[in-house]
Amino acid sequence: MRTLATIMLSFGLFAGLTAQTPMKQIPNKPFVEPKPLQIKTTxxxxxxxxxxxxxxHPGTLSYVKSKDEAVRSVKVATSGSFWIDLAPNELWSSRSTIKNLLEKILPVEIQSEPWAMDWNVVSEQTDAQRITHVRVQQTLAGAPIHGQDMVLHIDKGSLRDLNGFAWTGKLPAKLPAPAPAKDAIGAAKNYLQGKDVKFQDKALFEGIQHPDDQAQLVWYPSNGKLVLAYEIDMHPNVMDHWTLFVEATTFEVLEAYSELCAIAPLQLYDLSSFKGCKEEADHAKGFEMGEMPAVVADGATVVTDQDLKGSNRTVNGYLVGSNFFMIDASRPGMYLPNQSVMPNEPSGVIWTVDAQNGSPQQTNFEIVHVTNTTNNWKNLEVSAHYNGGEAYEYFRQKFGRNSINGSGGNIISIINVTDQNDNDMDNAFWNGAAIFYGNGDVAFQPLAKGLDVAGHEMSHGVIQHTANLEYVGQSGALNESYADIFGAMIDRDDWQIGEDVVNIAVFPTGTMRDMANPNNGGSSLNDRGWQPKHMNEFQNLPETPEGDNGGVHVNSGIANKAFFNLASSVGKEKAEQIYYKALTDYLVKSSQFVDMRNAAEKAATDLHGANSTEVIAVRNAFAGVGIGAGAGEDYEEDIEVNGGDDFILATDEQQSDLYWIPPGNPNQFVKMNVPxxxxxxxxxxxxxxxxxxxxxxxxxxxxxxxxxxxxxxxxxxxxxxxxxxxxxxxxxxxxxxxxxxxxxxxxxxxxxxxxxxxxxxxxxxxxxxxxxxxxxxxxxxxxxxxxxxxxxxxxxxxxxxxxxxxxxxxxxxxxxxxxxxxxxxxxxxxxxxxxxxxxxxxxxxxxxxxxxxxxxxxxxxxxxxxxxxxxxxxxxxxxxxxxxxxxxxxxxxxxxxxxxxxxxxxxxxxxxxxxxxxxxxxxxxxxxxxxxxxxxxxxxxxxxxxxxxxxxxxxGNRDFTATEDISANTRRLRVTPQPAEESITVSCESLTGNLAYTIFDLTGRSLTYGNLSQDKIITTGNLMSGTYLLQLKSESGETLNTKFVKQ
CATH class of the missing domain: 2.120.10.30 (TolB, C-terminal domain)
Known part of the structure; x- marks a missing residue:
């Protein structure tokens, strides 16, 4: 033992050694049917x-044990992500491979062929603080393990910390032989056609083609096992974009979700009563130009025109021959003239094109240039084009980012887009390559009118090219929240999203979303524009298009509120820098809300120092919405220390007697005369x-x-x-x-x-x-x-x-x-x-x-x-x-x-x-x-x-009432029947008036909520079997809690 050198005392009565075994060996005896206990009075x-x-609340953790002495601390968040800090070390400089390095730190098994585990470097970048951030992807037998990626942070040549996800579970018994990728793509297409997704392959400009469908073998985690699957990136038409995971031998669709990032989850709203009350906006009219500027040769042009708000905007265009095109080739460091063929194949431009009131899901869909011979532009065209430039300048000026993809890629806006039935489209979308603007129907005016709407959609592209947050569940809600955050910072005069484009009859508060108050005048998901503002209002929705991919536009309100809290404390300028750094340097594809908090803390520490005012503000911002350091709720409440005397009871090596030992004077041990x-x-x-x-x-x-x-x-x-x-x-x-x-x-x-x-x-x-x-x-x-x-x-x-x-x-x-x-x-x-x-x-x-x-x-x-x-x-x-x-x-x-x-x-x-x-x-x-x-x-x-x-x-005795004690008030709150089946009846005498209820699982996650009806019956049929927490809350804020079991 390293320093065990004091108080060498002995019972002095025993000899012989106890056999050491890798695990406990407990003798087994023949079974005897126990009789009913007859307990003595004690x-x-x-x-x-x-x-x-x-x-x-007993929680389930991911297994972790560090293997290297340099590891200072290991945290496994409730999301399953690792957050590991290290003391100064030479692990990075002495590494032979990334695999060798991570095997020293992470609890991953060292495997041989065909199960060789490896890590591939995805990207590497060094920030202004001279910290290098290396993104790596875990692979097994050469195929990526979906959602298992990490970021390594190197400071002054030392591996300072790392975070992300790693597969540490069981491996498959054998390596399956996958079917051809083309067959998996065919199965995916059949699946989407069964969902009424439209396919069309019409050729467009060379510069605007929807990508080919791609299929890559991956390991897909499912129910604690790895399944070999094809991850299919499918573009059925110019606008739609889907990700599907298809089992590699049977073609079973394991998961499928749309990557189409809309501004509003209209599928969650009933708008049938608003048909016929569309708010029209004049978007086809421009104003007359004075004398035309002289143009002597092909190249960039500049003119001033009015947008949909009636504001004068600078319009950067491009002249080819006698035609002006809405192609902005004026941004230094972005435009690449040597790689451009104008006007159909520009490179490094902000480009607006026209769908001619057509639907990308229809076979007759065709995109044309926005062009004229007078350099006179329509209001709608000006708004869309101006928005693209504003988004570009925001990311360039604030963060030094060169366009959406970070490397000068085109920013493409498509206007006059209709829905799949060729009706006016009440939405705007980002599909991974371009923003699609509808002209509104019943809920919205033309979407291009909203700078925050455009900023939101284009920010999805930035997210896609950094952390690439998966567009489903909590990671998808973070994706949507980041888009709202950047949209609000691009249009930074208020905290509302869509206030310039909504129909007030549909959104009575005059805005689609409110980051300062996500409830937005509503009380539940039934109220249009309502979002949860705290984890106790979290909504569990199906991870389907009908369920908003698990509520990505709904639960984003919680993360939005956290950013608002932070910006209110430290200012928008510091808050946006913290969030951008968290996105680019710490978040990974599968990050959850708790990872967002950890990432923001890390980013604030990098920018402002450990335990700085800004770091404390981050903690308070997330605590204010119920996102703790490692859990959605904070149950870390201590018990009052027992003030009595303390002793030790132990046995000898042969386990033949018990000994009473005073820890302050262990040589005064006493052998007890007991069995x-x-x-x-x-x-x-x-x-x-x-x-x-x-x-x-x-x-x-x-x-x-x-x-x-x-x-x-x-x-x-x-x-x-x-x-x-x-x-x-x-x-x-x-x-x-x-x-x-x-x-x-x-x-x-x-x-x-x-x-x-x-x-x-x-x-x-x-x-x-x-x-x-x-x-x-x-x-x-x-x-x-x-x-x-x-x-x-x-x-x-x-x-x-x-x-x-x-x-x-x-x-x-x-x-x-x-x-x-x-x-x-x-x-x-x-x-x-x-x-x-x-x-x-x-x-x-x-x-x-x-x-x-x-x-x-x-x-x-x-x-x-x-x-x-x-x-x-x-x-x-x-x-x-x-x-x-x-x-x-x-x-x-x-x-x-x-x-x-x-x-x-x-x-x-x-x-x-x-x-x-x-x-x-x-x-x-x-x-x-x-x-x-x-x-x-x-x-x-x-x-x-x-x-x-x-x-x-x-x-000694101690008083345990200092802790938050559910049972202290559960005697005033009863639930029947126990266990519950389809419903429970609540009995509560101490709370009166209108009562709100929330049902939580044992991790503190809100599952369902509402207002308690007069019959005091709550439906529970949609809950799985298990134990749940019920909370009642009065209008005055008083709460009562109890538990119940669902059968």
Missing amino acids: PAINSGSNRLGGQW KPFSRPSFTDDGTACVYVDQNGDMIVISFDWSQGLSYQDGFLEDNPQGIWRNVVVSKDGSKIAYTTSNQRNEIFVYDFPSGANDVFVLFNPTTASGGANTGDVLYPDVMEWDYSGEYIMYDALSRIESSFGNGIEYWDISFLEAWNNDTESLGSGQIGKLFSALPENISIGNASFSKNSPYIIAFDYLETYTDIFGQEQTDYTILAANIESGEINEIYQNTTLGYPNYSRLDDKILFTYDDFGTLLLATIDLQNSNKTLPVPGTDVVLINQAQKGVWFTT
């Missing part, structure tokens, strides 16, 4: 006091009792009277000791026990002392598949601990995955069982959540325990097996700590055996078992004051020799 553990602790332990003792929070199973298989309870010093009495917990048990743990308040049999079964029994309720829960491994699918591969649990709410049992279990192509895979992992429901004061639903969503094949974790004062922090053992250069199997042992809410996971200690870590009373130390060349001992290591998941290096010391499996406990 006041210390069955008084049934009020539950301890506050609101707690020999088999399981590790479990204490009530006040230290008045502990329970364990002895070596005869009986449940033992020890009651303590601390007023007399070390005064205790032991006895059987059962009146009829059955001798068939392996483990027992008591809840913090002493009202319940959980226990397992000595026969290895996938079961946990629970007994409630006040009610006598008793049942068995069958354990399973939940999957990510829809419909709540699970697998029955759990063999048996071992270590258990009740959480502070008394509702969940945290446990580790051995599971086995059988295989038809080799040996099965066995592994230990950590889960949470909902064993009790405080709201109904009855046994829980039996729902199970995993600590980690997936573990690599050679990894096991277990022996978890909670922090004493932070219910969201745990410590646990981590084991990694590998084969050394001599072909011998080896095992690395590490103690890790995790913040379940933020996703932060850090290494506490590199150990030599299973540590069975346990927090001290003050959470300032962790107690653990260590193997010192064959001698087991108890040691401690100090923790940082500001972060209980980080150790203080060099503070590891021996506490006592020839001891193991210590439990740190406290002898």
Whole structure:
């Protein structure tokens, strides 16, 4: 051990070594059917006091453990993204390949052919702070893994940090043989034709051709597995643009979504009652020119004309022969005359063309130049052309960006576009290559009239060429939010989007969206223009075109509000620079809302320094909309520290006796005269009792009277000791026990002392598949601990995955069982959540325990097996700590055996078992004051020799009401029936008047909301099976919360 050199004490009674194995080996005994428990009266553990602790939500994290000592901290956000900070190092300068570098840091398996994992460099750029940002894409067997990309940040030659997504889960059993790409493209076309998407191949200008359809083999993550698929980029016509993932052998469409970025989600609105009330705008008239300027040769021209608002605008055109074209070739560094053939093939220009009131989805669609012989332009043409120039200048002047694609590419605007039925188009679109302007129908005037509309659509192109945020779900909402943000900054006189083009009869507030107030005068999605302004209003919509690709135009209101908060604090100039840097340097394709916060914090730090006013403003801006550092809601509430005395209970190397140890003077240990332990003792929070199973298989309870010093009495917990048990743990308040049999079964029994309720829960491994699918591969649990709410049992279990192509895979992992429901004061639903969503094949974790004062922090053992250069199997042992809410996971200690870590009373130390060349001992290591998941290096010391499996406990009472306690008010709020099916009925006496309700899942994500009806019935039929949180809110702002189970 590195510095274990103090207090070398010993029980001095024992010899011999405990065999070390890579994982726990627990003896199995024949099954004996348990008899009903007959519990002895034990006041210390069955008084049934009020539950301890506050609101707690067990979360599922992505597995992570850093492999390199340079790693300073690792955070896994709830999105599954990695955020890893490193100390100054030579990893970048000494790298042989990116793959070699990342294998030292990330928990990815080192594979050989055909499963060679690799990372391809996508881009590399150095910012004004001289930090180099390298984007890389993860590949497997040469094919990209969809959504698995990272950004590496190099400062002064050192790899400073990295962030993004990486696949660390299981690999396919074999490499499928893909069908030809052309067949997959055909299947994709058939799929879209079945969705009534129109296909047409009409030739246009050489400079305006829709790209050919492309098919690339990728690995598509689906339900925790990788599926070989074709990612198909399909352009059915000039305007439509789709992304489809098609299984590479069966052609099953795994996912399909439109990349067409509209200004408004009109499919969510019923506009039938507004037909016939179109607001007409005169967009065909220009004003008469005075004397024509003399033109002596082909080239750029300049004139002043009126736009749709009646404002005079400078129009940059181009003369070819006697015809003027709406082609702006005046921007230095953008226009490339040597690569241009005017007017049909210009390069580096701002170009406006005319669809002639035609539909790109119709076979007769044709685009023509906007041209004349007088240099006299119509209002509509001026607006569209002016908008393109303004967008170009905004990104050039603010960020030094050369056009939308960053390298001087054409900016193309298409005016006079109709919808797929050749009717007036009530929208504007970006399709990845050009902006398409409709002239409005019932909801809008001509869309080109709005500078913010144009700025929004063209900004989609900037997003496409930087982070390329996937246009679906939260990443799609971020895409839309960024487009709104830049649109509002281009037209920066207000915080509204579309105020110059809306029909006020359709949008009564006079604007389509309001970034300062996303609710925009409405109260729900039924109100046109309404958006959520906080995560507690988040909308779960289908990831289909009909569902707005998962609500990309809806939930963007949350991110919009966060930007408004930031700009209100630090000013628009600083806010837009922070957001642009976050987009270009930190966000990746699959980034979610929590990643946006992390990216903005990183960007603000780069620009203004760590913990600067701007960084604090970013944190407050996102906290104001419910986007925390690692979760949609913040449940990181600590418990009041227990002010009593603290002691340690431990056993010897042979686990033949229990010893009481005062941690301040461990040489005064006392051997207790109690039955020999088999399981590790479990204490009530006040230290008045502990329970364990002895070596005869009986449940033992020890009651303590601390007023007399070390005064205790032991006895059987059962009146009829059955001798068939392996483990027992008591809840913090002493009202319940959980226990397992000595026969290895996938079961946990629970007994409630006040009610006598008793049942068995069958354990399973939940999957990510829809419909709540699970697998029955759990063999048996071992270590258990009740959480502070008394509702969940945290446990580790051995599971086995059988295989038809080799040996099965066995592994230990950590889960949470909902064993009790405080709201109904009855046994829980039996729902199970995993600590980690997936573990690599050679990894096991277990022996978890909670922090004493932070219910969201745990410590646990981590084991990694590998084969050394001599072909011998080896095992690395590490103690890790995790913040379940933020996703932060850090290494506490590199150990030599299973540590069975346990927090001290003050959470300032962790107690653990260590193997010192064959001698087991108890040691401690100090923790940082500001972060209980980080150790203080060099503070590891021996506490006592020839001891193991210590439990740190406290002898005192504490008040837990300081934490936010759902149960404190749930007795005033009841839900029936439990479990629910199609609906629930709410009973609430303390809140009156109009009440609003919100239903959250256990991660704090809003699923549905509304106003409570007079019959107080809420529909729940659309919810999947599981446990949910119900919140009622009065008009005065008072809230009540409770939980319910959906069957």
